[in-house]
Amino acid sequence: MINKLLPALGAVAAVVSFSAPAQAAPVITTNYNASDMNIVLGTDGTYSANFGKSGIAKGTFEHVYSFTLPGYLTGSASVSTSAVKLKPATDLDLISVFFNGVELTGTKGALNESVFVNDVPMIAGKANTLVIKGMSRGAGSYGAQATFAPVPEPASWAMMIGGFAFVGGALRRRNTARVAFA
Numbered sequence: 702m703i704n705k706l707l708p709a710l711g712a713v714a715a716v717v718s719f720s721a722p723a724q725a726a727p728v729i730t731t732n733y734n735a736s737d738m739n740i741v742l743g744t745d746g747t748y749s750a751n752f753g754k755s756g757i758a759k760g761t762f763e764h765v766y767s768f769t770l771p772g773y774l775t776g777s778a779s780v781s782t783s784a785v786k787l788k789p790a791t792d793l794d795l796i797s798v799f800f801n802g803v804e805l806t807g808t809k810g811a812l813n814e815s816v817f818v819n820d821v822p823m824i825a826g827k828a829n830t831l832v833i834k835g836m837s838r839g840a841g842s843y844g845a846q847a848t849f850a851p852v853p854e855p856a857s858w859a860m861m862i863g864g865f866a867f868v869g870g871a872l873r874r875r876n877t878a879r880v881a882f883a
Contacts (some may be wrong), residue, residue, distance in 0.1 A: 728761045728834075735768040738847075748774070748849040755842035757793060757835075766831040770849060773825045778847040779817040780805060780833060787812045793841025796834040800847075823849055 738752040754764065778800045784792035795814050798805040800821045807816035823829050833843065 728763050729758070730763040730765065733764060733766045738766060738768060740768065746772075746851045750847045750849075751845070753842065753844035755840075757837040757841045757843075759790075759837055759839040761796070761836050762834070764833045766833075767828045768830075769826060769828060770823050771825060773852050774823040774849040775852050776800065776821045776823050776829075776847055776849045777817070777819040778805065778821070778831060778845065779807075779815065780843055780845040781813070781815040782835075782841070782843045783813045784841075788838060790839035791841060792838050793843060794836045795843070796836060797832075798834070799830075799832045801829055801831075822852075 738750045740750040780798050782793045795809050798816050803821050805816035805818045
């Protein structure tokens with residue numbers, strides 16, 4: 702019986718040894734900078750940006766947007782996709798999106814996907830990043846928007862709190878009733 706199984710086991714071993722190892726599709730990483738984002742300064746010290754890519758080749762991708770802002774700001778961002786039909790060449794699935802390490806949440810794995818995040822701290826004078834990982838079926842696209850607003854400095858907060866204390870003390874002193882008995 703063993704003599705009959707040996708040739709079969711040998712054949713299986715030969716097939717396994719000559720088979721190519723299974724490999725996952727490579728993730729194509731592309732780096733972008735502020736010039737790819739159309740960042741615009743507002744009149745009130747805020748910034749806004751819009752950016753995106755279309756015609757993304759089939760496969761898994763990672764797009765890393767790096768940009769520097771001049772002050773300490775807080776940012777909000779959203780990324781969205783759209784397709785006519787689920788899983789044709791123009792469909793794109795978002796795997797993950799991170800803004801300075803904070804994950805954007807929302808709808809993923811659908812025909813039209815949308816993820817967002819609010820109040821993410823931006824670091825002044827250093828690289829801030831938005832990392833988009835996804836899977837394109839051949840001609841996928843996404844669009845993204847971001848806004849940035851100034852964060853009040855600690856001295857501004859202290860002055861504001863002191864002002865509230867002053868106004869509260871003045872109101873308390875003014876509203877004190879005096880009772881006199883005859």
